[in-house]
Amino acid sequence: MDLTGRDFLREADFTPAELDGLLRLSAELKAQRAAGTEVPRLTGKQLALIFEKTSTRTRISFEVAMRDQGGHVTVLDPSATQVGHKESIPDTARVLSRIYDAIEYRGSAHTKVERLAEYADVPVYNGLSDEWHPTQMLADFLTMREHAADPSAPLRFAYIGDARSNMGNSLLVMGAMMGADVRIVAPQQLWPSADVQQLARDWAERTGARITMTEDPAVGIPGAEFVHTDVWVSMGEPKEVWAERVALLTPYRVDAAMMALTGDPDAKFMHCLPAYHDQETGVGEQVARDFGLVDGVEVTSEVFDSPASIVFDQAENRMHTIKAVLVATLT
Numbered sequence: 001m002d003l004t005g006r007d008f009l010r011e012a013d014f015t016p017a018e019l020d021g022l023l024r025l026s027a028e029l030k031a032q033r034a035a036g037t038e039v040p041r042l043t044g045k046q047l048a049l050i051f052e053k054t055s056t057r058t059r060i061s062f063e064v065a066m067r068d069q070g071g072h073v074t075v076l077d078p079s080a081t082q083v084g085h086k087e088s089i090p091d092t093a094r095v096l097s098r099i100y101d102a103i104e105y106r107g108s109a110h111t112k113v114e115r116l117a118e119y120a121d122v123p124v125y126n127g128l129s130d131e132w133h134p135t136q137m138l139a140d141f142l143t144m145r146e147h148a149a150d151p152s153a154p155l156r157f158a159y160i161g162d163a164r165s166n167m168g169n170s171l172l173v174m175g176a177m178m179g180a181d182v183r184i185v186a187p188q189q190l191w192p193s194a195d196v197q198q199l200a201r202d203w204a205e206r207t208g209a210r211i212t213m214t215e216d217p218a219v220g221i222p223g224a225e226f227v228h229t230d231v232w233v234s235m236g237e238p239k240e241v242w243a244e245r246v247a248l249l250t251p252y253r254v255d256a257a258m259m260a261l262t263g264d265p266d267a268k269f270m271h272c273l274p275a276y277h278d279q280e281t282g283v284g285e286q287v288a289r290d291f292g293l294v295d296g297v298e299v300t301s302e303v304f305d306s307p308a309s310i311v312f313d314q315a316e317n318r319m320h321t322i323k324a325v326l327v328a329t330l331t
Contacts, residue, residue, distance in 0.1 A: 022321065229299055
């Protein structure tokens, strides 16, 4: 697998074999770190991290991954740089390419990270855009492989909630690429776009993946080994959206009854985080006060804090999988 110099803007930038190779490399690097045998391969490399949107897991994962491998990072945010204000994305790309070995960008419109990659002479990584979340996918698939009852069998997972989002798009397409049994469970107006669905179906024809699109949890959840969800209102959307989404998505909240629909007492719950599962955040408190969801929004605390929840394995695996991308594209 030679990915040297490659961008990673969306899952389909790589082939299924290349994605599998990244997952295997992630597992190897994770094992080496745990055993204390990791060998730095990025000594002297410099990485620029651009954050148009705030971040916890993405930022710390890139920072720790790079430092574990002997490299260095510079964090750039809108308050501290001229990106998009006094300096265009093409100019920014050309400046950073003269100084850094790679660039990560986490922002809104996917066209921005595409434009950055177009003008940069170094690898560009999408830390999140409105359309795709590829580094999260590597973490999710590594986590599912680690917890699958039969790692050699196709993964069986459902995504429930607001699926017209980067997480819905990415889980659908990468699932199709990896030959999985993918279920999207959401109101039809919140399904991935027709273009994204077609991309997934095109891949499924090649890989044998199974795709189910349904509004009915009783159709989409049974048989799933993993149940994914995400917040109902994404970063950058107006507060006024909350009333509409709560009315639309409350029947899709992941609670104990929803998990029981899998028919599998060992089924696992997954969430890319942050999650509004209690009232210990400003949003959780506000939604409880405004809409009466006192025991969680998209997921209840009963599920989030249960043995079925593997969300913190996901969070840790962000770092190991991002490290694999860095190693693979910079060596």
